[in-house]
Amino acid sequence: MELALLEALNAERAARRACVLVTEIGRGRQRLVRSAEAAADPLAEALAEAFRTGRSFMLELGNERVFLTVQVPSPRLVITGAVHISQALAPMARTAGFDVTIVDPRTAFATPERFPDVDLRAEWPDVALPALALDPFTALAALTHDPKIDDPALAEALARGCFYVGALGSRKTHAARLERLAARGIGREALARIHAPIGLDIGAASSAEIAVSVLAQLVGTLRRRPAEREQAA
Amino acid sequence: MFAREEDVLEAAARWRREGRGVALATVVETWGSAPRPVGSHLAIDEAGGFLGSVSGGCVEGAVVAEAGEVIATGEARLLEFGVADETAWQVGLSCGGRIRVYLEKVV
Structure with missing residues (x-):
């Protein structure tokens, strides 16, 4: 993971904003999705579930496996x-x-x-x-x-x-x-x-x-x- | 001091900013009675120092050992741990569950 991405994730949490880190397990590609951006994302449906439940999970997309690390504000x-x-x-x-x-x-x-x-x-x-x-x-x-x-x-x-x-x-x-x-x-x-x-x-x-x-x-x-x-x- | 999930990610970023080699382990899948939920983190530095937990102590040693190689090569790995079994696994989960851990370098 890029340090800048990790720091962006930490900054979102510090500001009490929900976000999801999307990791393509096979290729190692990663991106951060903020709740305001979720609806326009290709994974919109899975992201909506992630924000609703606050739980991280693995998503199967054909042969690709994608892990969603969900961060909701700390209680x-x-x-x-x-x-x-x-x-x-x-x-x-x-x-x-x-x-x-x-x-x-x-x-x-x-x-x-x-x-x-x-x-x-x-x-x-x-x-x-x-x-x-x-x-x-x-x-x-x-x-x-x-x-x-x-x-x-x-x-x-x-x-x-x-x-x-x-x-x-x-x-x-x-x-x-x-x-x-x-x-x-x-x-x-x-x-x-x-x-x-x-x-x-x-x-x-x-x-x-x-x-x-x-x-x-x-x-x-x-x-x-x-x-x-x-x-x- | 007991570390919370956010403390672990803060520590990983801080260690990297200080110039240390750092790896981040994330529990990505669990089956059966796994001790730590999906999304749990363990941060490891190049000296083998670590913060957080992926299994409540059963497999941390093995993850820390793998982290040294991930930090050296930069290649992410998917690790799987199951029930303790001398022929198949050096370490295992005494609770009978299985977990998969994604281990990546912080660059």
Whole structure:
């Protein structure tokens, strides 16, 4: 592979844009296809499948074998709340392949000492989140327990089509939250997308255990097909 | 530090920019219970240093050894690994799967 091609691939990923590296195995010829260029490509149909599923695969074209290396943006986790659970969740999620950003305007919580090597934004969600450009490859976990911080973040995540939206709090807390969000004009269907109380029910007790349950739910939402997801819910 | 797929491709580019000979291995096909999914990468430098994984450890040694020749000749190769079998394979996958790995030089 040409170094320039490898660097182009890395640049697309860094910019959170999907692309496919097409390798003709026999001849060793390679090219990079960005999602905007896919429809006009001779392999348009296979490329469409590649972008939809995010999975790499081998394509048989007569005698020629072509490998499609698919790159979709890395899943990203945005957390509101520089809290104890986040201290456990951030490194775990990073290991599992998520880019992690923590948003909390409370500067006593959002300190680099508490969160070494984490992208930490000591700002209100209405400032931090537009800059982060939430997208369908992003998950949002609202963990502050404070409606002033969590509610606007949840509203933004639902509006931007985040693949996962979860919120900490008891069923009673969540019922009150749903009323507040409905008052903001968010529809019933969108509100039903919020995972609350957040995390898989594994009887988690400590902050670290709750972080495990949240990460497991995140991975399940990311990897399972929708029908399987509904059965498991 | 545990390496993610993107770290592997970043490392391959960085090593090459530094002037090292570099090869990139990609899992292109799997059958049965292969340990790493299609699209997984392993980056190898001329000194045999590597980052990433194509099999969870079973065949990395063999891929790294082949990488030296790919870096020397510039010729890409398609490698296949199956179940461990002394007569057919020096190394193999204890899980019982088979994988095909595309190994190419970064030029």
